[in-house]
Amino acid sequence: MSGQEHKQEASLNGIRGQLSGFGDLEDKSLTVPAGQVSLLYIKSVTDGQAISRNIIAPFYEMGNPAGYYSYIADYPGSEVVTEGPRAVELLLSGYACIGWQDKLCFFDVLRAEASSVKETVTESISQGPSDALGENLAVNLNLIRRRYQSAALKMEFTVIGNMSKTKAAILYDEDRVNPEVLAELKEKLDSLKLDILQAAGELEKYISSDKLRIFPKTIVTERPDRVVFNLAEGKVAILLDTTGYAIVLPSIFNDFFIAMDDKIQLPFVGRFLKLLRILGVAMTLWLPALYIAFTSYNPEIVRVQIALLIGGSRATVPYPSFVEVILMMIMMEFLTEASLRLPRAIGPTATTVGGLILGQAATAAGLIGNIMIILVSVVAISNFLVPLNMMSFSIRVLKYFFVIAAAFLGLIGVVICLVGFTLYLCSQRSFGQPYFKLFFLDTIGTSLKKKGGGQ
Template sequence: MSVQQDKDNISLEWIKDQLNGFADLIDKTSVAPFGQINLLYIKSVTDAQTLSRHVIAPFYEMESISAYQDYIMTYPGTEEATTREKAIDLLLSGYVLLGIKDMIYFFDAMSTESSGVSETSAESISQGPSDALTEDIAINLNMIRRRYKSTNLKMETMVIGDVSKTKIAILYDDSRVDHNVLKELREKMGTLKVDILQATGELEKFISSDKLRILPKSIITERPDRVVFNLSEGKVAIVLDTTGYAIVLPSIFNDFFTSMDDKIQFPIVGRFLKLLRIIGVCMTLWLPALYVTLTSYNPEIIRVQIALLIAGSRATVPYPSFVEVLLMLMMMEFLTEASLRLPKAIGPTATTVGGLILGQAATAAGLVGNIMIILVSAVAISNFLIPLNMMSLSIRVLKYIFLIAAAFLGLVGVVVCVVGFAMYLCKQRTFGQPYFRLFFLDNLGKKKGGEH
């Protein structure tokens, strides 16, 4: 099966021009005494062993170029491309373009990475793909390119770290990306000076322009499907070697409350789930502060029955409500950290039993009220609703600012913190994009970068 170079204007030069910007595009020429062949393929989706065993080795074992051409034509893995679109699709799928004399062949050398790919652990979903990025950048690029078969998906590579020499790949859709964002990222990466780079979190911290920020402005994800979805949204993905996470930027506040499950569910179900997460964030930030406010400053706001119920539960508590809340929140933080540090075999059991014993003993001893145990449990559960760990950690810290403000100023302090937090969100920018907007730029997928 063959395609002549001038058929439908399919030629090596045209194909290489279409794949311009592919850092993993390999263009080689193999020469033997009887002739030569041209090889063109995408390294991240092509199996090197198949290429070496069934394409290159037989070439040097043949006695003539005609015999090798007959071998390629009759091989079951050879495909015919009668149109430009099919030629590009075959290359993006992992086929090798073979140029022999004036003929073009497409040889099946697809690479499907499965070994070393594990299931997601930090971003689990109930439906959809379950594979996670690995510590091998070649496998990660393979998983991304298999899902995003487009000539517009460009890749740039660089090495960062004077000692570690960490390989980095920058991926973006050239027809959707904002080129101003891409330019700013290149400038920051070009001026980055570091000895050792081992984690995506380190790189995200280095390229951030706001050193005193409390909220993340770039998503760090282990899911290749999240990376692909954000690439289609016009964002940029950074994949590092030796780490199983990728950076997606620019990311807005709304992105951190989106689970990949939301894209699979019915629209009304997906919006309901996102609303639950927003309510969970509000509960995490406000519940401890409101408890202190309603207990110590403004009990007249709530109904008399509830005020008496809270007062009765705190009858034996020897210290102010602020100390009570702070003590239980810190104990919950200790349990959360212990569950992460302990071995997986005993971590959940030890922290669950420890939490139950501590809560029951503290209530029986009169150190905390029963309602306080309910409140702390609600705060902990609502915080875990956030799909991405970076935002979850930030919200965990922010709730103490609300708590301190409530302890000193009461309800006024809570209101001031809410207004100040909203103003802070409205002021923030992520690579020039407004941080506190409900949706990312919807027209990124319709316009060329730099036109909006």
Template sequence: MSVQQDKHNVSLEWIKDQLNGFADLIDRTLVAPFGQIDLLYIKSVADGQILSRNVITPFYEMENINAYHNYILTYPGTEEETTREKAIELLLSGYILLGLNDTFCFFDAMNREISGVNETSAESISQGPSDALTEDIAINLNMIRRRYQSTNLKMETMVIGDVSKTKVAILYDISRVDPNVLAELREKMNTLKVDILQAMGELEKFLSSDSLRILPKSIVTERPDRVVFNLSEGKVAIMLDTTGYAIVLPSIFNDFFTSMDDKIQLPIVGRFLKLLRIIGVCMTLWLPAIYVTLTAYNPEIIRVQVALLISGSRATVPYPSFVEVLLMLMMMEFLTEASLRLPKAIGPTATTVGGLILGQAATAAGLVGNIMIILVSAVAISNFLIPLNMMSLSIRVLKYIFLFAAAFLGLVGVVVCVVGFAMYLCNQRSFGQPYFRLFFLDNLGKKKGGEH
């Protein structure tokens, strides 16, 4: 069992030299009648209780040093490693170095300061599980394993970040995953060179190279059930220690409009909800542009009654309609951002002040039309129908492109933009998968869990 340590490689002196300046480095020698051991560990990452219960107390109860050595080796986390780099890494992650006679052992006494399993905050649904992924990868993996009990669920781990040494786990169902995707992902992960990796978004950014892209190509989610659902569809999930989120890829456009509610509700209700979301996206994208087109270029499209209504509501407005729309949309963006940043206790104030007073006062003062206020609210509300935050933000930005096209070119501009947007969507690929395809799986019936 015991392997002779290479004294040339790992020595206590060398390690101590490397860890010079660590105020929390503890170096002790325990002496018993039959022999002595050296203890070396970093206090802040090692758990003192585990140390005293599992390492120190047994030492004084043992009869000789070999029995103690064998006892230490029975722990599953114990390692006997040879290289210098590995030794430092283990110490930094909370292992305890035990010097027994001439050999070294690394005893797992990692101290995990974890946050417990919380409820989902960004992707909450009305019915269904409310557990969110935690910041500890072990708990996350536990949550996934519990929901996906199959031997096909494979996991690869790696460490990314020269300084942060972030643990990354790649999960996939070997029987369903597309090997090309996996190969491409591995290649990208291996070439990744960063110092600090702290957020899922960063990793996502590294994985997709195109810097001008506006649409997200992988889902960043905090819901374990979404991860499991996507694993069953043959996708790859990437989990990062200390983040609380998982990336799912390859993701197509349609995936961003799937909420976990859809499967909980009755099929017709689920489809209706999805339809609502799609209508919502169309509204939030095109409503401002269409308003500008209809008021400034082509009022003949709408009915005469509506035309007169808009004309009447705009009678006092001094600016052209696209300035009016832009002004109100910016106001709305400020409001959304402000209420996000405000502390929870005064959050509602922003909505009251902004929504009620601003809207009311702006129309009363004649700076914007009544219909404009309705429109801006509709745009704001329908934007929040999108279940995933990243897509929601992308759509929020995209609508300005349509607005500017409408302001400068009228209906022709809007049509050109819609055609261009459709072309752009069709042209996109997410890890080799067509981005704009309707469903991720070709034949929905064959694989369970593939129902949208």
């Protein structure tokens, strides 16, 4: 055996030693009269047909190990490696190792188990495209590129997770992106020290500057058209392999109330629908708290007929309005969570029937007032008007702060909570951008720019 062959065997033995105990490690020798090459790969992450077609068959057809190795090394996607840690990393990520003399070449034969492009599930719209991001990063990039055919769209790739080695792509329009936002994002990604990363929402939690926040500061979306729309607005998108969601940043409060079919509607209709969503959030936050305030503290503010109506409906209720509201809100949370966790075949039916039976039985038994049933139903419906689930979940939690404030201070507590809520939003930043910049300020700013440009 020559010195080169000894060196190659030592390199391969080092790799075999690091991968000892791998039951799915394949170690083969391909031999022809002119010589042989070694082949190592991990069966569970590689494509057996690709190995047979692109590695084994050409070797026996050529019959020349030197020429074969040159063919493999020059093949697009191949990588010649001399370092042991990098060699093991490539094997774990779906490469096959071809060893000849003292040289090791790694050939990409990754088997990507991913579903085809499916329709959106969490962000449905009435008009517009219905395809959703999938679990294959290459497919997702294809969906973005098809919609954003500009040379200014740049993609940078990185790997996150010491064990999961999750591939991530950073997308941005270099002509429109804010360089400070991009630099801050890259700095945060470089400083991440994670072992496992499997979901976009998990990454969103780590890159946000404020760990004790109430509201999301980045959008997690499954819609490629939303990603494209935000890229055109100068924002940055992060796509992860093995997950069907993308992260868009920076995102402000107003962005979470935009549905993608608003862009298809007439301008007046789109703004009206957006106003409905904001009104729905206000009702979700305020209605339970105002019910407590008007029932237990400030009944003189409402009309006499309404006060008597509320008092009559609560005549048989044995506990204060605060307990009644909390009880019904918790029951509604139970039904919402059950509808998400139950199998799809029985989930809607079970939760609908359960809600009707519980509501009717509680009212008949005198444990809950009729008006409370109506109020809780309105709150539940209005909370689902928000197009993005992350903001919807935040609103679900925030309404309990208003309820607690109303239980202790009545209407004054609701006002104090509202002022504090507004000040909190005004103080927040999303990657340096004001979080509570409202949509009508954008409209005014755009109009002023147009007038200035015209002059």
